[in-house]
Amino acid sequence: MPGAKNNPMMPINSDSAGLQIQDLDTAATIHLTMIKYSSPIPLVTLSRSSQAATIPKDRGPSAGKGRARGFFRAIFAGLVLISLVGCETTISTKLPEGDPVRGPVTLAPGDVVKLTFPGATELNQSQKIQADGKINLPMVGEVNAGGRTLSDLQQQLEVLYRPQLQNTTVVVTLESSATVVVLGGAVTKPGKYMFDRPTTILQAIMEAGGPDRFGTLGRVSVIRLVNGQQRTEVVDLQPILRGSPTRPFYVRTGDIVLVGESRF
Numbered sequence: 400m401p402g403a404k405n406n407p408m409m410p411i412n413s414d415s416a417g418l419q420i421q422d423l424d425t426a427a428t429i430h431l432t433m434i435k436y437s438s439p440i441p442l443v444t445l446s447r448s449s450q451a452a453t454i455p456k457d458r459g460p461s462a463g464k465g466r467a468r469g470f471f472r473a474i475f476a477g478l479v480l481i482s483l484v485g486c487e488t489t490i491s492t493k494l495p496e497g498d499p500v501r502g503p504v505t506l507a508p509g510d511v512v513k514l515t516f517p518g519a520t521e522l523n524q525s526q527k528i529q530a531d532g533k534i535n536l537p538m539v540g541e542v543n544a545g546g547r548t549l550s551d552l553q554q555q556l557e558v559l560y561r562p563q564l565q566n567t568t569v570v571v572t573l574e575s576s577a578t579v580v581v582l583g584g585a586v587t588k589p590g591k592y593m594f595d596r597p598t599t600i601l602q603a604i605m606e607a608g609g610p611d612r613f614g615t616l617g618r619v620s621v622i623r624l625v626n627g628q629q630r631t632e633v634v635d636l637q638p639i640l641r642g643s644p645t646r647p648f649y650v651r652t653g654d655i656v657l658v659g660e661s662r663f
Contacts, residue, residue, distance in 0.1 A: 493632060503548045508532055509577025509593050512544065512552070518566025525574050538563050549573060580650045582607040584657035585614030599647045601636050603656060610658050616640065618659030623651065633659075 506512065508530050516522040526534040532545020539559040544552050553571040560567045575595065580603055583589040587608025594603070600619060610616060616636040622629055639645050650656065 490631065503550070504573055504576075506544050506547055506549070506552065506573075507577060507579070508545055509579075509595055510544075511574040511576075512549075513572045513574040514556070515570040515572070516560075516564070516566075517568050517570070519564055576652070578650060578652045580652070581655045582658075583655065584620075585611050585660045586658045587611050594650070597649055599649055600634060600656060601639060603650050604636075604658060613660045614658045615661040616658070617661075620657040620659065621648070621650070622655040622657070624653055 506528055508528050511525055511527045512534070513525045514523065514536070522537060524536075526536070526544075528534055528544050532543055533541045534544045535541050536556075539556075542552075542555065542559065547555070549571050553569055556569040556571065557567045560569065578594040578598060579591060580594065580598075581591050582603060586604060587610070589607065592603060592606055594606075598606075600621060601616075604610070604616070604619070616639075619634045619636055620631050621634060622631050624630075634648060
């Protein structure tokens with residue numbers, strides 16, 4: 400092929416999944432396969448297949464040197480590919496600071512409900528919904544509260560207390576709500592966590608054991624459902640560790656917090 404000696408390394412096929420590079424001097428093909436994960440660092444595997452039948456036998460020692468040069472040129476091309484892909488960044492969207500518009504509150508384990516009985520004030524109390532979704536009330540025993548709205552629970556209690564009280568009016572309000580957050584990425588103990596008080600992103604990450612040996616607090620992605628759409632904001636928490644005054648970023652129920660991996 401004319402000009403092949405001036406360009407001994409030519410791409411045969413390139414796409415988002417992989418890259419093949421053939422060294423025309425040695426007829427060796429280097430396959431670079433890139434697998435993208437959620438982390439910013441791609442995984443690149445190198446494999447070499449040598450077409451021995453097409454290599455002249457009389458090239459002697461120079462053939463081995465040519466094959467070595469071609470292989471190292473292909474590795475260099477792979478490193479360039481890694482650097483280009485590693486520059487990809489997550490699109491960050493500023494999440495709203497105010498409370499999102501919410502529909503009817505659905506009770507969940509960890510929530511605390513306040514029960515007020517206008518006709519029997521001695522029964523007034525606060526109950527924390529247990530892990531099985533139940534609360535235990537005097538005179539009626541266990542009641543399923545998890546998965547119900549406040550109005551549903553209120554109607555159920557009025558029915559249950561009807562044989563016991565003359566005035567069966569019950570007012571149910573939400574006293575405090577548990578915040579359920581999923582923590583993942585490069586953290587020591589990924590999983591679902593429940594917080595019963597306002598919790599910042601840094602506090603939530605520390606509850607998960609902090610970043611693992613590959614993690615960095617410089618790129619923490621917070622995924623949140625806003626107006627029916629998932630939005631992501633990338634937060635740099637390192638200034639907090641350096642002692643810089645920062646505004647606290649609180650997690651909310653349903654948030655997904657992903658700790659990014661260090662580039663180096």
